Every structure is written in C-alpha cells, then in structure tokens.
Amino acid sequence: MTRRSASPSGSSPRPAKRQKVEHLTSESFKNGVMLAPMVRSGALPTRLFALKYGAKLVWSPEIVDKAILHAERVVDPVSGVVSYNGKSKAIFTTHPVEKPYLVYQIGSADPETAVQAAKTVMQDVSGIDLNCGCPKPFSTHSGMGAALLTNPDLLCNILTALRAAMPPEITVSAKIRLLPDQADTLKLVERIVNTGVSALTVHCRTRNMRPRERALIERLKEIVDFVEGMGRGVAVIANGDCLSAQDALRVREITGAHSCMIATAAESNPSCFSQEPLEDLEKTFVPQYIRLGKYLDNHFSNTKFCMMSFKGKYNLLKKHERTEIRDAMARTKSYEDCEALVDGLWTGEEVMNDLVNSINSRGSQPGALLETGSGVSTTEEELNDKLLSESDDEPALHLPQSTPPEKRENPEPVSLNAPLLPRNERLIPIPAAITGIDVPTPSSSPVPHVHS
Numbered sequence: 109m110t111r112r113s114a115s116p117s118g119s120s121p122r123p124a125k126r127q128k129v130e131h132l133t134s135e136s137f138k139n140g141v142m143l144a145p146m147v148r149s150g151a152l153p154t155r156l157f158a159l160k161y162g163a164k165l166v167w168s169p170e171i172v173d174k175a176i177l178h179a180e181r182v183v184d185p186v187s188g189v190v191s192y193n194g195k196s197k198a199i200f201t202t203h204p205v206e207k208p209y210l211v212y213q214i215g216s217a218d219p220e221t222a223v224q225a226a227k228t229v230m231q232d233v234s235g236i237d238l239n240c241g242c243p244k245p246f247s248t249h250s251g252m253g254a255a256l257l258t259n260p261d262l263l264c265n266i267l268t269a270l271r272a273a274m275p276p277e278i279t280v281s282a283k284i285r286l287l288p289d290q291a292d293t294l295k296l297v298e299r300i301v302n303t304g305v306s307a308l309t310v311h312c313r314t315r316n317m318r319p320r321e322r323a324l325i326e327r328l329k330e331i332v333d334f335v336e337g338m339g340r341g342v343a344v345i346a347n348g349d350c351l352s353a354q355d356a357l358r359v360r361e362i363t364g365a366h367s368c369m370i371a372t373a374a375e376s377n378p379s380c381f382s383q384e385p386l387e388d389l390e391k392t393f394v395p396q397y398i399r400l401g402k403y404l405d406n407h408f409s410n411t412k413f414c415m416m417s418f419k420g421k422y423n424l425l426k427k428h429e430r431t432e433i434r435d436a437m438a439r440t441k442s443y444e445d446c447e448a449l450v451d452g453l454w455t456g457e458e459v460m461n462d463l464v465n466s467i468n469s470r471g472s473q474p475g476a477l478l479e480t481g482s483g484v485s486t487t488e489e490e491l492n493d494k495l496l497s498e499s500d501d502e503p504a505l506h507l508p509q510s511t512p513p514e515k516r517e518n519p520e521p522v523s524l525n526a527p528l529l530p531r532n533e534r535l536i537p538i539p540a541a542i543t544g545i546d547v548p549t550p551s552s553s554p555v556p557h558v559h560s
C-alpha cells in the first residue's frame with residue numbers, strides 16, 4: 109500500500125514529496141538479519157520477539173497451500189490476534205503489528221492452489237514465499253519442497269502465477285537449497301530471478317545434506333555475483349549456520365549476500381538478532397514468553413515446545429538454579445502450571461504493549477545489519493559447537509525427558525497434528541475468502557532427520 113499525501117491547500121508550488129512506501133520491495137530484503145521459516149518453532153510469540161530484538165523481516169512457518177484454503181479467519185478483538193482456523197485447529201495465527209514485516213511461506217506443487225492460498229491470507233501478510241527446500245518425504249512425495257528443485261518448470265510456473273496474481277504491494281520470493289552442481293544451481297537461480305521474485309533465500313546445503321553438516325556458504329558468493337549481474341535488484345539471502353546478528357557479518361563477508369537468515373540459533377534464542385542477545389534465558393526470557401503466549405492464546409503445547417528449546421549463554425544463573433527452573437518448565441502441562449515460573453504475574457498485556465511499542469518505533473532501517481565490532485566474530489569452536497549440537501542422534505539441548513522425542517526434527521507443516529485452537533469466546537468469525545471443506549496436509553511417514 110502506498111499512502112497518498114493530501115493535496116496541498118493554496119496554489120503555491122511545493123517541493124515534490126517522496127512517496128512513503130509502506131509495503132515490502134526487494135530493498136526491504138537487503139541489509140538485514142531475518143527470522144527463518146520454522147514449522148512449530150516460528151510461532152507468533154517467537155516472531156514478535158524476533159522483531160523486537162532486531163529481525164528485519166520474519167517468515168511464517170511453511171503452510172501447505174491446501175491446508176489454509178478453507179480456513180475461517182477470526183479476529184480476537186482484545187488481543188488483535190488473527191487466526192485462520194481449520195475445523196478444529198489453528199492453521200496460522202498472526203497479529204497486525206507484524207504484518208509490515210511478515211513473509212508467509214507456502215508449500216505447494218500447483219500454481220493455481222498456491223495462488224488461492226496466497227489470496228486467502230494476503231490481507232494479513234506482506235510477502236509470499238515458496239518453500240523449494242524441504243527435503244522430507246511428506247513434501248517431496250507430493251512434488252513440493254525440494255522436489256521443485258528438480259522440476260524447475262513447475263517451480264517457476266508457481267512463482268510466475270503468484271507474481272501475476274498478487275498485487276504489486278505483496279512481494280513474491282523463494283527459498284531454495286543448493287543443487288549438488290554449481291552450474292545447475294546458477295541455471296536454476298537464473299530462471300527463478302526471471303520470474304520476477306523480489307528475493308531469493310539460499311539454504312546453503314544440498315537436499316541430501318543433514319543439519320549437522322556445515323553449510324556450504326562459500327558457494328554463495330558466485331550466486332550472489334550472478335544475481336547482481338542480472339541487474340534486476342533481487343535480494344539474495346544467505347541461510348545456514350548463521351548464529352547471531354554479529355555472526356551475520358561473517359556470513360556476509362564470505363558470501364557477499366544482501367542479508368542473512370537464522371533458524372536454529374533463533375529457535376534457541378529469539379533475541380539473537382540483537383547486538384546484545386539475552387543471557388540466562390530461563391530468568392530473563394521464559395517468563396515473558398509464557399505471559400505473552402497466554403495473552404495471545406498460543407496453544408500451551410506450542411508455548412512449552414518453544415520454551416523448552418530456549419538455550420542461551422549463562423551469566424548469573426548457577427547450574428543448580430537453571431536445572432531447577434528447567435525441571436519446573438518440563439513439569440508444566442498448562443498455563444496454570446506456570447504460576448511459579450511467572451511469579452504469579454500474568455501481565456501478558458503489558459508484554460504485548462511493550463512489543464507493539466518497540467516494533468512500531470523501529471527506525472527507517474529496522475533490523476539493519478550493523479557494522480559493529482570486527483565483523484568476523486564467530487570462532488571455529490563456536491561454529492563446531494553449533495553443528496555438534498544439531499547432531500541427529502543426540503539432542504542439542506539437555507532437555508528433560510518430557511521433551512518430545514522429535515524435538516530436533518524439522519516438523520511437518522500444519523496438518524492433522526496442528527495445535528488445537530483454545531476455546532475463546534472473544535473470537536469473531538469472519539468468512540474466509542474461499543469456502544468449502546477442510547483439506548488436510550499430507551501426513552508424514554517416518555523420515556530421516558533433515559531440515560528444509
């Protein structure tokens with residue numbers, strides 16, 4: 109959307125005002141650190157905190173096109189949360205405060221369905237991203253995710269259809285993985301850029317690489333130069349093993365990418381976008397996360413899943429103190445069980461107001477990649493620690509037994525296992541753009557442990 113300035117009263121000529129651009133452009137995808145799409149871990153509370161702590165843009169978790177088509181859009185008049193509800197489940201929740209920074213990720217293998225899905229949510233988002241990287245069978249069996257990498261005609265048809273159907277104020281972008289061969293990757297990138305996308309995220313692993321394997325970010329430099337050479341202004345976003353806003357400088361130095369995107373490190377600490385990420389998260393972050401989760405009616409199982417994933421540096425908390433808190437966190441089964449963790453203070457509305465204020469007061473360059481410090485801050489040791497912590501066999505976190513065993517997996521998109529919508533009388537149903545029956549996301553089969 110662009111805002112027209114009021115016509116000047118009187119006849120004296122005034123200098124032309126620059127139109128205020130209120131929607132995303134390819135420039136918005138540059139010079140920032142972004143929150144990656146993450147099924148389950150990229151829930152609304154996490155996205156809001158990521159924005160507060162400096163993420164320039166945030167991606168929604170992947171949602172399979174068919175899953176959202178017949179959702180009912182409801183708005184909570186108190187919290188402002190917008191929910192897209194399936195028959196008994198919230199498929200997607202958002203809040204107007206994140207809209208200017210929100211990119212909605214679609215899983216699709218069909219141009220028409222992708223367009224329908226995008227139209228269903230476009231009033232609440234600023235960009236549509238196509239997942240072309242998920243290597244799990246539930247995606248690839250139906251031709252979605254990484255299957256698109258070897259079906260470039262379909263991949264580009266989906267992007268072209270989205271670009272043609274979306275109004276100019278909604279960006280279209282894609283997230284791919286590297287192909288084993290660099291020349292093939294460049295050919296694919298050329299075709300994608302020619303569809304009219306505003307941005308391209310490259311997860312610098314190939315389809316068969318596991319999360320524990322170091323991302324091949326050195327391969328990105330040539331891709332960035334290639335895209336720049338095409339002269340269309342498309343932003344290239346580097347993804348893979350970026351640990352923080354500081355570390356993004358290292359990634360940019362190696363890759364020349366316009367921006368960086370963080371997944372796992374943000375799952376562990378949504379304040380990693382800040383120049384001074386929070387420490388002692390169990391004390392400094394978990395209480396406000398729980399309060400916000402309750403205020404926004406985020407399903408408790410998701411709030412718990414996310415809080416059990418938090419893992420920051422420790423400064424003040426002694427080992428026995430954090431063990432005590434983590435055990436208490438692990439025992440919770442509902443928000444009511446969190447009374448002690450939040451010191452009996454259910455001030456979620458205050459947490460939300462603070463988030464809204466800090467997100468709304470971001471400057472003209474929110475979340476810009478800041479050139480402070482040396483620029484190459486991550487040590488070999490830190491990176492190895494991160495990679496080891498993503499071991500397929502051993503969970504990264506010393507999580508209590510109650511943590512779901514699939515903890516380190518990249519979960520499948522919203523489907524039959526989506527969190528149940530809490531009962532909430534405040535919700536006002538608003539008819540979805542498209543009506544009909546709920547079509548579930550394809551279900552998964554046991555799969556190897558890989559991330560999109």
Ligand SMILES: Cc1cc2nc3c(=O)[nH]c(=O)nc-3n(C[C@H](O)[C@H](O)[C@H](O)COP(=O)(O)O)c2cc1C
Nearest residue numbers: 144145146147169170311348349370371372518560
């Ligand atoms: C829990 C989890 C869920 C993910 N879900 C998605 C997803 O929905 N869509 C997607 O494109 N990638 C998804 N990914 C992959 C990440 O976006 C990212 O590409 C990958 O983790 C590499 O980045 P990292 O090294 O910063 O973790 C997921 C990763 C994790 C850990």
